[in-house]
Amino acid sequence: MSLRKEHELHQRRKGRNVGVGVLLASFVVLVLALTIVKVTSAGFKFPNTSSDVQQTEGQN
Amino acid sequence: MTDASINASTVREGDAEFGDYFALLKPRVMSLVVFTALVGLLAAPVAVHPVVGFCAILFIAIGGGASGALNMWWDADIDQVMKRTKSRPIPAGKVEPGEALSLGLALSGMSVIMLALATNIFAGAFLAFTIFFYVVIYTMWLKRATPQNIVIGGAAGAFPPVIGWIAATGSMAIEPWLMFALTFMWTPPHFWALALFMRSDYDDAGVPMLTVTHGRPATRKHILIYTILLALLAVGTAFSGVGGPIYLAVAVVLNALFLHGAWKISRRDENDSEADNFKVERSFFKLSLLYLFLHFGAILAEAVLKPYGLGGW
Numbered sequence: 001m002s003l004r005k006e007h008e009l010h011q012r013r014k015g016r017n018v019g020v021g022v023l024l025a026s027f028v029v030l031v032l033a034l035t036i037v038k039v040t041s042a043g044f045k046f047p048n049t050s051s052d053v054q055q056t057e058g059q060n
Numbered sequence: 061m062t063d064a065s066i067n068a069s070t071v072r073e074g075d076a077e078f079g080d081y082f083a084l085l086k087p088r089v090m091s092l093v094v095f096t097a098l099v100g101l102l103a104a105p106v107a108v109h110p111v112v113g114f115c116a117i118l119f120i121a122i123g124g125g126a127s128g129a130l131n132m133w134w135d136a137d138i139d140q141v142m143k144r145t146k147s148r149p150i151p152a153g154k155v156e157p158g159e160a161l162s163l164g165l166a167l168s169g170m171s172v173i174m175l176a177l178a179t180n181i182f183a184g185a186f187l188a189f190t191i192f193f194y195v196v197i198y199t200m201w202l203k204r205a206t207p208q209n210i211v212i213g214g215a216a217g218a219f220p221p222v223i224g225w226i227a228a229t230g231s232m233a234i235e236p237w238l239m240f241a242l243t244f245m246w247t248p249p250h251f252w253a254l255a256l257f258m259r260s261d262y263d264d265a266g267v268p269m270l271t272v273t274h275g276r277p278a279t280r281k282h283i284l285i286y287t288i289l290l291a292l293l294a295v296g297t298a299f300s301g302v303g304g305p306i307y308l309a310v311a312v313v314l315n316a317l318f319l320h321g322a323w324k325i326s327r328r329d330e331n332d333s334e335a336d337n338f339k340v341e342r343s344f345f346k347l348s349l350l351y352l353f354l355h356f357g358a359i360l361a362e363a364v365l366k367p368y369g370l371g372g373w
Binding site (some may be wrong): 009012013015020030033034037041 | 076077078109111115118176177
């Protein structure tokens with residue numbers, strides 16, 4: 001009896017896992033691309049950090 | 061991996077494949093959502109970065125797919141009865157209802173948040189409303205309660221161009237609502253024609269389609285009335301901001317054909333239909349698919365050609 005024989009169920013699960021893996025990887029790439037587009041757009045402003053707020057208060 | 065690793069208690073007869081989960085998202089409906097949302101996005105008078113536009117369409121499509129999965133979860137009992145739907149993943153035993161629910165909820169949340177982040181909060185909120193409308197108002201509440209189910213349900217399928225427009229502009233205008241009205245008014249004749257030749261499906265499932273509650277002659281009259289109203293709206297849209305000569309030509313030809321088909325359906329009785337196996341109803345249904353695609357295609361053509369001085373009036 002061979003222990004190396006792959007069950008059909010494993011093939012189905014493998015296909016499912018590969019599908020989910022590809023989707024997650026694509027999602028990461030998409031979020032990265034979206035982030036690059038957003039931060040390089042003309043209207044982008046960094047949100048106020050705590051040091052910025054302190055500086056503004058100091059100037060006042 | 062070997063056979064030795066299989067635990068009998070975890071093996072289900074219909075252990076789902078990746079494609080079964082994809083089928084839960086109603087890919088054919090999703091293709092309509094993608095196309096109409098894309099037209100809404102491109103017809104808007106604001107240029108959108110291609111990556112942002114791609115993300116917007118993708119997340120609108122995922123939101124549409126998520127509502128499809130939630131619809132299949134709720135309607136699993138009637139899907140099992142109807143010939144048209146009994147091979148769907150849940151009635152076929154490939155996917156557990158709970159899995160469809162989880163997938164639908166997870167994708168709904170993800171798509172709404174991502175659309176809001178990629179474009180604007182208004183677009184995300186409108187997508188959330190659309191999912192709520194389709195799943196709760198239509199699927200859970202009205203589908204089994206009123207013969208006007210298709211009319212009201214049509215609204216959910218008609219929202220994508222509005223969401224596409226809002227994703228681009230962040231605001232509302234009359235033009236996306238004309239596109240909404242086009243799909244909204246098109247849905248009833250499209251589905252009632254289907255109900256005429258898929259005759260026993262809705263009866264068996266106990267869904268109060270117009271054919272079941274008001275009879276088939278009344279359904280034929282309804283198809284004609286809705287088609288007349290649709291034709292007025294569709295041709296009138298030619299003179300709006302998204303219309304133009306190309307759209308007008310397409311709308312005049314298609315609406316003449318559509319009205320002719322609806323007129324023929326209204327003049328027939330069951331004996332005529334039985335005699336030719338619902339030939340007129342079937343061809344009207346096929347034409348309805350082309351009808352919507354070409355109307356939105358013409359709006360898209362007007363929008364794409366506008367920068368070159370060719371589209372629009």
